[in-house]
Amino acid sequence: MQLVLEAVVLGVLTGGVYALMASGLTLIFGVMRIINVGHGALVILGAYLSFALFRSLHIDPFLTLLVTVPAMFALGVVIQFVFIRPLKMDREALSVLVTYALALGIEGALGYLFTTNYVELRGWYETASFPVFGFYITWVYVFGFVLALVVLGLLFLILYRTPFGGAVRATMLNRTAAQLIGVDVDRVSALAFGVGMATAAAGGVVFGITNAFNPGSHYDLISRLLTIIVLGGLGSLRGAVIAALMMLVTTEVAAVLISPVWASFVFFVILVGVLIVRPQGLYGVRVRERI
């Protein structure tokens, strides 16, 4: 029981970080109707950027966010401009291939620069812990959770309390109609992609501290993130947050009750179960979709 409680707490804390990473992915889908299969690779890229700064300047990994978040935002705007915007036909299908290609390119480049050896970001909070209800929680999970809350809070504030957020939500609801009432959807798309990348950078730092990673780590990550946003309903931020928490809590509990090697499998089983009942996901809207 104690172990299960510990697993639930850990699941909620890591779930927050996955919610952060998945929110960028689902935002990009919502605004542009594209699946960014390269999101996992971009999270890993963010982690490696932090790692490079951490290794050369010996600064705290969380401090590197001051550099990596703006850098990744800019990179996101550029990627959207160069690779996504030129896709005129078959957007949904082609964007999958383009972003997959980007993921491969990033994986190859990182492998060339940093080798495929596993690395890890380090800080005092990685090992230091404090007691709660008779078990110990490592500080990094708390910090990661707080970071996720702050960034997600900012994201929701921007989306629901600013004119730009209004434009984003209008584009998500109906691109053509948004264009008709004067929203510059191309600009919104570019900025949304940038915001998505910024969340990837923030998620990357926490991922890098809590996991050893190498350039190939993005496969595992993207399969989890895609599962989360499908479970939550594509394009739904609220769905992504809830699905992330659900997923991580279940896997942590499954790791304790069944076995760690089956934890990820449970993750996918839940997805299949939900899709049988609700093909559109938890918060998705059933629309006429076409590729």
Added chain:
Amino acid sequence: MSRTVGLKALGLAMLGVVALLVPVIAPDPATTNVAVFTMMYIGLATAWNIMGGYTGYISLGHAAFFGFGAYSFGLLLNHLGMAPGYGPFFLVPLAGVFAALLAVGIGWVALRTRAATFVIVTIAFMFMLQLLAENLVKVTGGGAGLSLPYPHDWGGDFFNTPYYYAMLALAVLALVVSWWIRRSKFGLGLLAIRDDEDKALAVGVPTRAFKLTAFMISAALVGMIGAVYGYYVTFIYPQFVIDPLIGISMVLMVFLGGLGTLSGPVLGALLLEPAQLQFAYHFGASRLYLVLYSAIFLVVILLMPRGIVPSVVDLWHRRRSGSAAGPTPPARGAGNAIKAASP
């Protein structure tokens, strides 16, 4: 019209002769190895196209069927205590049956979803299968891999030859099936699903049954090819046989050649697979081959989103209509896709 038919038949016959003679013309193992893999991808891309190209349902998880075919075939051989040699080739169709059964299960869930969600669900299923192959250590050997019978009698230059002909046979099978579907009422139904699924349903196309059937056929072909691959490499590991890169490679080949066309996947595989093998051979150690591969990938999609075959056919029609009153340049759609399929 009969002259073009004759030319086409002649061209096909010549291609067939060349394909049959490859191991005779270039018997050294390095070349036949490339030939085996190229033939393998011709089959894979053609099989993928039956689902992805005709119905428009983009599956990025076909590596699941490839790996499932390889594993089920390997386990079958080991349990039967099959002697290495030509015998195992006759059991390859069983791997296709297993893969088709898996496709029924996966399709039952995945085909409830459409478009983007379908893409993701197929990826999820692929990773599920990879996890199963890793975790069911008692059955699959887990990360330590599964070994298949090794034919010691086939030495030297001859070793690759039986595998080459097996891959060739499967590629031809895939092409014949693809061609037949294309001409049938079933194929027309699949194209209708691609163009507008709801309208297709409204005019009486049994969309669910059609989609599942196409998915099964596609998976069965991929599973059989996976089985021959497993026998060829003799050692299979979860992450190399249920490899996302195999799944995406066949998709890219189809897109390069021309989605939904008959010759497109063949052309895409012929161009890409030898190049990919060369990159991996020269730059594999430095991981730079991934960068190169991704660059080609991006250039292809950004410059030629419709693929080579439709673009060339387009150009051909436009030139002809310049001199005589030819058919109007095809825009994208079912009718034109049929035209594009003929070259």
